[in-house]
Amino acid sequence: MLIKDGExxxxxxxxxxxxADVDRSSAVYTERAGFALDVDHAPADGFRVVQLTPPGSACSVQIGVGLTDAVPGSLRNLHLVVDDVERARRDLAGRRRRRGAAQMAGRGMAGRFPARGGPGAP
Known part of the structure; x- marks a missing residue:
């Protein structure tokens, strides 16, 4: 944490x-959505952390076992922001990723990367 000008x-x-399925989800994020696999570590039974980062992002996502008690598929409304929505859509289509409609949201695209159930869900 950096404190600058009192803030x-x-x-x-x-x-x-x-x-619900860590291996399947990891494959979707890396092979179809182009995320980098940063970490896949299981130091003990009942605990595994897989960290994935979208290209150009400073923020990563973690999936795994024993990380949260949240229900698979319960996370909603995350936005993956891109500079060129049409290029991003073509890139996803080229990876054969089933996807929902892209929606303009400011300068980027809003779409769903569902955690379980429905088309394209890991």
Whole structure:
């Protein structure tokens, strides 16, 4: 944390996404959505953390076992912001990722990356 001019400078680094199937979800994020696999670590039975980062992002997502008691699929309304929504859509289509409609949200795209159930869900 950096304190500058009396104000604290903070950054969001990780969002935990509750999923039902860690391996399948990891494959969707890396192989189809182009996220980098930063960590896949299981130090003990009942605990595993997989950290994935979207290209160009300073914030990562974590999926795994024993990270949260939230219900898989319960996380809603995260936005993946891109500079060129049409290019991002083409890139996802090129990876054969089933996707919902892209929606303009300011300068980027809003879409769903569901954690379980429904088309394209990990």
């Amino acid at each position: 604290m400078d903070c950054s969001l680094e990780v969002v935990i996404v509750p999923v």
